[in-house]
Every structure is written in structure tokens, then in C-alpha cells.
Amino acid sequence: MFMKPFISLIVGVCLLAGHSARCYQENHRRPDCGNVHLTVSPTRDTNLELNWISDCEDDSAPEFIVFSRKHLRDTDENSIILKLKAADYPRGYYKTSTSYGHPWLPGNWEYSETTNRKDMGPYCLPYWITSVRGERIIDENCLAIQPTWMYDNRQTLGSQKIGSIFIPGTHNSGSYDGIPAFLEGYVLNQDRDVWTQLVHGIRYLDFRVGFYHREGFFINHDQVKVINVETVLDQIKKFVELAPSEVVVVDFHRFPYPSNFTAEMHRKFTDLVYRYLGDHALSPSGLQVGKGPTLNEIWAQNKSVIICYSDRNTVRETFWLWQPLQQFWGDTNSVSSLKGFLTRSIKQHRTTINPMWALMAELTPQPLDFILRINNLRNLAQKVNREVTKWFREEWFYDANVVATDYFLSNDLIAVAIDANSRK
Known part of the structure; x- marks a missing residue:
């Protein structure tokens, strides 16, 4: 199980806004080895999909991909949904059995005819993906809305x-x-x-x-x-x-x-x-x-x-x-x-x-x-x-x-x- 002390060793620059985080590598056009994001399958099951950059040198490739309901620094055993050995999935893709469905939109962005104010900035839904090597986080990302x-x-x-x-x-x-x-x-x-x-x-x-x-x-x-x-x-x-x-x-x-x-x-x-x-x-x-x-x-x-x-x-x-x-x-x-x-x-x-x-x-x-x-x-x-x-x-x-x-x-x-x- 991951321990919180290693979370401080984050590579890149984390841009924080609202309740959302995304770690970018500066001054690169292409994403780096281990960069991650979540998608939702277009099939009727709407299962969440894990995606990461797998074109890596052996000494820089992520060892594990973690799928969780919270940011990894806030995660306990009950919040981790799945932990994969990255080398087992060389395409950098894994379709989970967790259905996305039609969740409530955070930041007060659920549709309402009477609402006259919404919150600015991106907001995370309760799904996070993190790539890890040793005790180092390579990249982390949530599934987020970007209304503004x-x-x-x-x-x-x-x-x-x-x-x-x-x-x-x-x-x-x-x-x-x-x-x-x-x-x-x-x-x-x-x-x-x-x-x-x-x-x-x-x-x-x-x-x-x-x-x-x-x-x-x-x-x-x-x-x-x-x-x-x-x-x-x-x-x-x-x-x-x-x-x-x-x-x-x-x-x-x-x-x-x-x-x-x-x-x-x-x-x-x-x-x-x-x-x-x-x-x-x-x-x-x-x-x-x-x-x-x-x-x-x-x-x-x-x-x-x-x-x-x-x-x-x-x-x-x-x-x-x-x-x-x-x-x-x-x-x-x-x-x-x-x-x-x-x-x-x-x-x-x-x-x-x-x-x-x-x-x-x-x-x-x-x-x-x-x-x-x-x-x-x-x-x-x-x-x-x-x-x-x-x-x-x-x-x-x-x-x-x-x-x-x-x-x-x-x-x-x-x-x-x-x-x-x-x-x-």
C-alpha cells in the first residue's frame, strides 16, 4: 500500500484550480513517459478507462498505475479502486469495470432552470489516475469538468x-x-x-x-x-x-x-x-x-x-x-x-x-x-x-x-x- 510521505516527490509543475489538479511537464510539446488521463468508454456500460504514455525507457517507465476515488495523497485503502502493474499493459490502456453512468456535476454545475450562479474553475469528479515509479509520482490526473x-x-x-x-x-x-x-x-x-x-x-x-x-x-x-x-x-x-x-x-x-x-x-x-x-x-x-x-x-x-x-x-x-x-x-x-x-x-x-x-x-x-x-x-x-x-x-x-x-x-x-x- 502507498504511504503518504512519498507524495511530496512530484515531477513537473502542478497547476491547481478549484478542486482539480493536473501535473504538466514544462517546455515540452509532447507528453512525457507515464503521463495519465481518464476516459469514459462510449459503449453502453460507460466504464472508466485508464490511459497512460507507455513509450518509455525502462528506467523511467511507471511501475504502477493507480485508480482511486481521491487524490493519492488523500487516499486510504478504501479509496483505491485498482492498482495495475504497468508492464502488464504495454499499450498504456486498461478498461475498468467501474461504470461512470451519469454522475452529479460538481461545482454547482448540475442543470437547473432556477440557478443563477455557478462556481468558476475546473472541478474533479471522484475518479483519479496516478502513475508511480518507486516512491515517486510521475503524473496524476482526475476526471474533471472544465466549465470556465x-x-x-x-x-x-x-x-x-x-x-x-x-x-x-x-x-x-x-x-x-x-x-x-x-x-x-x-x-x-x-x-x-x-x-x-x-x-x-x-x-x-x-x-x-x-x-x-x-x-x-x-x-x-x-x-x-x-x-x-x-x-x-x-x-x-x-x-x-x-x-x-x-x-x-x-x-x-x-x-x-x-x-x-x-x-x-x-x-x-x-x-x-x-x-x-x-x-x-x-x-x-x-x-x-x-x-x-x-x-x-x-x-x-x-x-x-x-x-x-x-x-x-x-x-x-x-x-x-x-x-x-x-x-x-x-x-x-x-x-x-x-x-x-x-x-x-x-x-x-x-x-x-x-x-x-x-x-x-x-x-x-x-x-x-x-x-x-x-x-x-x-x-x-x-x-x-x-x-x-x-x-x-x-x-x-x-x-x-x-x-x-x-x-x-x-x-x-x-x-x-x-x-x-x-x-x-
């Missing part, structure tokens, strides 16, 4: 332009609930509502919208109706009211139903969006130039929502809408093909009239997958999300703008983005 990470890092982020910062996002952000079980595997791209995505640190939301004459506007996954759009708009509105310095990019990227989505439908929809978000919508006037405005310039206007819209005619007629945001989507179910596509997209992309651009870093089921009932969205996220974390952590650290994924808790891109932005 932009404001928390304002001294380094303020001078950076919106088209240059690393913005973690979700793909089909509103496709998280409300679907019959037999369709779920090929329709739902997330398992957390939009509020929870934002509280964890997501700052780009990708939506498709359908209109149904008797029911109104819905978030769609292509032709499939998922959830009433007002539910999503209300969650965004509540979040930006409580965290007004967090810049949220809302991308209404497609309008797949009906196929003839008319100008009148667009007018009705934008009226609805403005009713919820108009007070917070940043007008693009004079800002869609080059890499766009800095965060300081955005904050000076006291507007924190950038609304991108795929219908150019509607944009021309609406002063608060931004031009369509370019997405790079690989449309593949192959990890290697996706990496090749993203590599080319990073090298070849050009700034358009909208200063932001998005890499859609997820795998997509192909027609044969539907027929054979294989490669559903959960399984594809399980296959690719650990790799996506590695690509952006180790290769594309400074190259990304928006990066959107499926089942975002099964990667570590929010932490990678925060770290990358703080080092630029």
Missing part, C-alpha cells in the same frame, strides 16, 4: 484569434437521446446532453435541423428526428448566461428535412434561435477577416455565442449570423484512412470567409455496416477516439482549430486543447 476554461486561461487566450485557437467540439451534438433502441447505434453520436457537453468544456456544437409542420423544429441526424430544438437552445442559453466569458460556436450546418427546406422555414427557424440566443449572439460585422477576432475583442462586446449558418441567402439577410463554417469530413470507417484524410486536410485547408474551420475526427458507418449491423457509432468511437487523442496530442498540437468527435468523453481532447492553447 476560457476565462480561467484568459491571460494566455485573450490575445489569440478565434480562427487560431484549438476548440474542442462534438459532432452531431444534439443526437444524444430520444431514439428507439434498434436505431440508436446508427443515430446517436453522443451520450451526454448539450448542457453536460458545455460544462465538460466543449465549445463547438454541430447541428442538423429538420422542420415538421405539426411539431416544429427538431435536431435531426439526417432524415431521423431526434430531439426538439428548443431543448437544446435552452441549454445553450442557460450555460452562456452562467459562464458569459466562454465563447461557444454554434454551427447549424445542414437542414436535411424536408429536402426543400424553404426560405420561409429558415426565417421561422432564425426567429426561434434569436429568441433564445439573440442577446448573446456576436455579430460578424467586420470580424470575419483573416483568423477573425481575438478573444479579448469578443469579450469586449459582451457577446459570447458565434452562430454559423449553412444557408448563405439567410446569412446575407441576417446581421447576427456568421458565414458557413467549413467542415472536413472523411466519411470512412477506417482509422488509417481517417488519419490520412485529416493529415491532408490540415495541410491543404484554406481560410474562407468564415475564419474558423473544423476537422470532423470521427468514423462513419458505411452502407454495408448498416446492412450487416456492424460498426455502429459506439463501436467506431471506441476504435478511434484513443487514436484521435494521440494524433492531436503528439502530432497536430498547434495545427488545429475546431476538432469535433463522437462520444467526446472517450477522448482527452478538451485537456489537449487547453494545454495547446496555453502554450501558443
Whole structure:
């Protein structure tokens, strides 16, 4: 059993905020041997996953990986859930039998219509991972929410332009609930509502919208109706009211139903969006130039929502809408093909009239997958999300703008983005 006296020998610089801790190695782009983080499996069991850097020299590799409910310095025997011998898992990965479920969000960030104040800073959930060699902690990390990470890092982020910062996002952000079980595997791209995505640190939301004459506007996954759009708009509105310095990019990227989505439908929809978000919508006037405005310039206007819209005619007629945001989507179910596509997209992309651009870093089921009932969205996220974390952590650290994924808790891109932005 570990003893508390060795906890003082911590390598690196520990950045403490709220109830959260993260130990970084200074002046390195790539993470060091033994760096750790937790993820949540995208499969229905939502089991917690242990991840650590295992590409190490023998004399520096961690001996043990400890999974606990408290920070190791505060841990007793009852708080340690699991202790692994790192050498037994050379891939640096272990899926635990501890289910994450849908826990209460700390720091008063549980959703409530009546709450008018939330606490600033990151907050740990009761899950910690620590890598240890001898009596030395190499790295430690908790599974945390990051509801105010932009404001928390304002001294380094303020001078950076919106088209240059690393913005973690979700793909089909509103496709998280409300679907019959037999369709779920090929329709739902997330398992957390939009509020929870934002509280964890997501700052780009990708939506498709359908209109149904008797029911109104819905978030769609292509032709499939998922959830009433007002539910999503209300969650965004509540979040930006409580965290007004967090810049949220809302991308209404497609309008797949009906196929003839008319100008009148667009007018009705934008009226609805403005009713919820108009007070917070940043007008693009004079800002869609080059890499766009800095965060300081955005904050000076006291507007924190950038609304991108795929219908150019509607944009021309609406002063608060931004031009369509370019997405790079690989449309593949192959990890290697996706990496090749993203590599080319990073090298070849050009700034358009909208200063932001998005890499859609997820795998997509192909027609044969539907027929054979294989490669559903959960399984594809399980296959690719650990790799996506590695690509952006180790290769594309400074190259990304928006990066959107499926089942975002099964990667570590929010932490990678925060770290990358703080080092630029």
C-alpha cells in the first residue's frame, strides 16, 4: 500500500484550480513517459478507462498505475479502486469495470432552470489516475469538468484569434437521446446532453435541423428526428448566461428535412434561435477577416455565442449570423484512412470567409455496416477516439482549430486543447 510521505516527490509543475489538479511537464510539446488521463468508454456500460504514455525507457517507465476515488495523497485503502502493474499493459490502456453512468456535476454545475450562479474553475469528479515509479509520482490526473476554461486561461487566450485557437467540439451534438433502441447505434453520436457537453468544456456544437409542420423544429441526424430544438437552445442559453466569458460556436450546418427546406422555414427557424440566443449572439460585422477576432475583442462586446449558418441567402439577410463554417469530413470507417484524410486536410485547408474551420475526427458507418449491423457509432468511437487523442496530442498540437468527435468523453481532447492553447 502507498504511504503518504512519498507524495511530496512530484515531477513537473502542478497547476491547481478549484478542486482539480493536473501535473504538466514544462517546455515540452509532447507528453512525457507515464503521463495519465481518464476516459469514459462510449459503449453502453460507460466504464472508466485508464490511459497512460507507455513509450518509455525502462528506467523511467511507471511501475504502477493507480485508480482511486481521491487524490493519492488523500487516499486510504478504501479509496483505491485498482492498482495495475504497468508492464502488464504495454499499450498504456486498461478498461475498468467501474461504470461512470451519469454522475452529479460538481461545482454547482448540475442543470437547473432556477440557478443563477455557478462556481468558476475546473472541478474533479471522484475518479483519479496516478502513475508511480518507486516512491515517486510521475503524473496524476482526475476526471474533471472544465466549465470556465476560457476565462480561467484568459491571460494566455485573450490575445489569440478565434480562427487560431484549438476548440474542442462534438459532432452531431444534439443526437444524444430520444431514439428507439434498434436505431440508436446508427443515430446517436453522443451520450451526454448539450448542457453536460458545455460544462465538460466543449465549445463547438454541430447541428442538423429538420422542420415538421405539426411539431416544429427538431435536431435531426439526417432524415431521423431526434430531439426538439428548443431543448437544446435552452441549454445553450442557460450555460452562456452562467459562464458569459466562454465563447461557444454554434454551427447549424445542414437542414436535411424536408429536402426543400424553404426560405420561409429558415426565417421561422432564425426567429426561434434569436429568441433564445439573440442577446448573446456576436455579430460578424467586420470580424470575419483573416483568423477573425481575438478573444479579448469578443469579450469586449459582451457577446459570447458565434452562430454559423449553412444557408448563405439567410446569412446575407441576417446581421447576427456568421458565414458557413467549413467542415472536413472523411466519411470512412477506417482509422488509417481517417488519419490520412485529416493529415491532408490540415495541410491543404484554406481560410474562407468564415475564419474558423473544423476537422470532423470521427468514423462513419458505411452502407454495408448498416446492412450487416456492424460498426455502429459506439463501436467506431471506441476504435478511434484513443487514436484521435494521440494524433492531436503528439502530432497536430498547434495545427488545429475546431476538432469535433463522437462520444467526446472517450477522448482527452478538451485537456489537449487547453494545454495547446496555453502554450501558443
